[in-house]
Amino acid sequence: MMLLFAASSVLSVAVWVFGGRYVGSQVGKDDLWIGVAAVFLLVSGAFGYWAAQRYQRRIDLLHLGLKQAAHGNYAIRLPEEGARSFAAAIREFNELQAALEERVKLIERTGEQQVMREAALNEEAVQEERKRLARDLHDTVSQQLFAIHMSASSLPKLLELNHEKAESVMEQLISMSSMAQKQMRGFIAQLRPLELEGRSLREALDKWFPDYCRQNNLQGVLEWRVKEKLSEAKEHQLFLIIQESMANVVKHAGAQTALLTIAETEHQIIMTLQDDGAGFRADQVKRGSYGLSTMRERASKLGGDASIISKPGSGTRVRVTLPNYSHKGAEERDERE
Incomplete structure (x- = not known):
């Protein structure tokens, strides 16, 4: 100057x-x-x-x-x-x-290794949990069915003695059967084997995502914009995050449509889920709601992050980013060898 x-x-x-x-x-x-x-x-x-x-x-x-x-x-x-x-x-x-x-690459590698180690260590625990759920399923549904049976057995006599009381029992039967059906569906969903087993993430989503949307009266659109093969750890974590996000859409959003996009940049994998539901204000949501802490924890294991953007009346947008240096690193190692 x-x-x-x-x-x-x-x-x-x-x-x-x-x-x-x-x-x-x-x-x-x-x-x-x-x-x-x-x-x-x-x-x-x-x-x-x-x-x-x-x-x-x-x-x-x-x-x-x-x-x-x-x-x-x-x-x-x-x-x-x-x-x-x-x-x-x-x-x-x-x-x-x-x-x-270099630090992100190290976090990515160690995170993937940790995820796979945890998956192997937790396999036995998962099997025990499934057995426990099966016992709970039997006990819960069995009790509901027994109560329904007892109420239904009393209906003929009640119809003769007290028609109004019989109508009340009929309403209880309908409510109890509906509750039993919901409990059954919930337990079955928990006991069902992980959809990702034996499949790539894209294959699992092609099957699971439209089925889930159809079961919950959602118009679902899936856009896959990833060319390279993802590591097993990334696919595992992304699938769990997507399941959590879709459960939030069904429970809280009251949405009609859901757009799920999985794309890649040079060094990132980006998952976004946009719904057209009611949306919410951040200061009106209890801490830990919408599973953001769980999604962030899953993403951070691989050096990534998760965020939720929402506005009342404008739907909700979940965005998850994961670093993706593994493929490039593999190519560099091959060239050195």
């Missing part, structure tokens, strides 16, 4: 000196000073504008890099050539990005 200001001053003085020689005898002294001042301002303004544009381009470049990093693109690097006084800042930015990228 000092050199630029010095250059603009030298140029202004040169114009003053050489211009004064040619026009000094033809104009008055006051007019000459006005001309000199105008030339000085024009030259200084031109140099200032040029300098400002130069520095603004570098500031814009840094801003773009920070914005990309904030959106999870830790692979971006800024060019250091011609950066001049910005070279140190750009170099530190690139070093920070490299460190963050």
Whole structure:
């Protein structure tokens, strides 16, 4: 900046000196000073504008890099050539990005390994839980059926003695049978084997998502925009998050349609679920509702994040991002080998 200001001053003085020689005898002294001042301002303004544009381009470049990093693109690097006084800042930015990228890759790898270890360790516990649910299913439904049987057995006698009482018992029977049916469906859903077993995430969603939407009177649309094969850990966590999100749509949203999109960028897998339900205000939702903490926990195990955006009357949007450096890392390892 000092050199630029010095250059603009030298140029202004040169114009003053050489211009004064040619026009000094033809104009008055006051007019000459006005001309000199105008030339000085024009030259200084031109140099200032040029300098400002130069520095603004570098500031814009840094801003773009920070914005990309904030959106999870830790692979971006800024060019250091011609950066001049910005070279140190750009170099530190690139070093920070490299460190963050390596850290995210490490979190991704260790997270996937942890998820798979937990899946293996929990398999026996899952089998025990299914047995417990089966016992609960038998006890609960058995009691409901017994109560229905006892009430139904008393109906013929009640119809003869007290018609109004019989109608009341009939209403109770309808209510109890409806409750038993709901309990049965809930237990069956819990006892059903995980839909992802033996399938890829896309294959599981192609089967599970339309069935789930049909059972709950939802118009579901699934968009798959991922070309590369996902790791088993990512597919496992995404499927659980999608199940949690869809359960929230059914329980809370009162929606008619649900759009599920799974897409990829260069270094991220992005899942979004948009419904057209009632929506909500964040300050009116109890802490832990809508399963956001559970979804964030699942996403954070792989170095990702989850968020929910909603507005009363405008539906709800769930967005989950997971880093995706595994495929690139595998290619690099193959090249080194």
